[in-house]
Amino acid sequence: MQNELLDLFTSFVNECKYSTRLRNETIRGYQAVFNLFIKIMPEITETEFLTTPMLNEFFKRIQTRNRIVGRNTIKVGVKNSTIKTQWTKLNVFFTWLENKEHITINPLKGIRPPKVSYNDYRRIDESDINKLFSAVVNNTRNPFLFKRDTMMLSLLIHTGVRRGEFISIQIRDIDFTNNLITIRGETSKSGITRMIPMHPTLKYHINEYLKERNRLGYRTEFLIASSVNDRGLTLEGLKHWTNRMVEISGVDFHLHKFRHSFACELSEKGISIFALQKLMGHSDIRMTSKYTRSLKAEDMMNEIMKINV
Template sequence: MNIELLLEDFCYYSSYIRGVSDMTTKRYREKVGAFCRTMEVNTTDELNEKVVHNYFLIGRVQKKWSVATYRTYYMTLKVFFNWCVTKKHLEENFIENLELPKREKSLPKAMKKRDALFLLEVVYNYPYTHRFLKYRNHAMFSMFLFTGLRKNELLNLKLNDVDLENLTVFVRQGKGNKDRIIPISYTLAQSLKKYLLERKKQRKTCPEFFVSSNRNKGYSENGLKLLVNQLREASGLYFTIHTLRHTFATLMLEGGCDIFSLSKMMGHSDIKTTTIYLSSTAEHLRSQVVKHPLNID
């Protein structure tokens, strides 16, 4: 059976029956497609344990995969092969006997408070070609740093999702298909108000909250990628959008936020995921160690 055709059926099933996100089906297509191209297999008859195991060996040795990348390919191919076995396109899942490496226990990379403030300053004062860009970009990066939104959560925000009167942001179907509400600060609200005023002047009517400067449609992932590169160069700071999310979490803990509330704002399914940030912020740990009863006043 042709693997490419099976993959399309699998993605259709995953989207409409299992209800996975568009990003997940995109990952299925990318990872399974990469496997087929590298190992030059087109049909299920060409699959066997040796072919599958050699692919992961190539990944680790030649392509220098990190443990995280290895695990992503592993889980993607495993779920696809399981579906193929269920549908009787394969007799067995050839990935089952492959050893899965342990996760690397690295701390989340976050900015210091001064670097986060400096980045917002650079975003605001960058020599843009149009003032609309100044207010939109500042609002966008403020949203990342003050709410911890994921990239796709921000790009998918609708106008009705941001309630400036009640100071909340409604995240619709975030990771894991979960809705959540995040409170926003007065500082962030001021930046958003300035952006909305400029947006209105530009007569943008599309439903997306953050919009393209030259079209009446939502801001794109590619546009955000280009903007991040511009700001890295202008600020001299290396960061990713996920760095901004980590920065939100560590700064919230340093400010005294409790771990349960932070977990809810981050949209974590398990509070254990949030506790890793306790180890990444020295200021929070320092504030706790002074509570030792043997400390001298």
């Protein structure tokens, strides 16, 4: 039986891919949320069923269903940030449907997304970082994987890059002379090319990794090579790597926590919000300001003590 909604979503994706020329990462995000939507709401196959009550039902089912995470652990409920992400991505598709006159009104116009609170507790603390490095040391016998994985951790800690940027870094983007790493605009969410200073610890790990990689004859242009072939690590490979790190270290994390930690650490050290915006690759400074909002009162004590009145 023909699924009108699925056909329209295919047209939407084709427009995003070939006309609007959105990044693959952005399109994959739309696809992931839409696939979840039709999985949770299989009864919605036609646009006539896209109503505000049905969307409320979707969010209800998302928050009350049993989910299996990790090793058969059952969880119920999701974070506000998850709901907001789903709302945002579905809203783009529904707005497209409205603009193309496939629906008379976007059903999400009657639903306000939840507010998201950004706080320090999303950070990876020093003890967790030590556990991650120890896990690599204690569980990796292959010299290439040992040096690659320690380099990957250091890269996440010292650059705060997004996951798409992370796996897209190429050898040519590493400038050992000027100690800079280039994040190219075509791989960045903002479309902005930026330079990130290379921390000495990161420089050491990259050098050690490249020595082993060159010894094995890897030729891929991507910095992070796959463990199974002479290609760059894929998003699926990165997901597998993350799951393995969680399993062997006991640290429950996702890659964005490194980005959050990077920004909060620099903010605490007194970096200006404009410099932080540039390092993070934000096109809108309001995105950067969320990291300054996450600071606790005690972190700002030194700034208060500078007042001489």
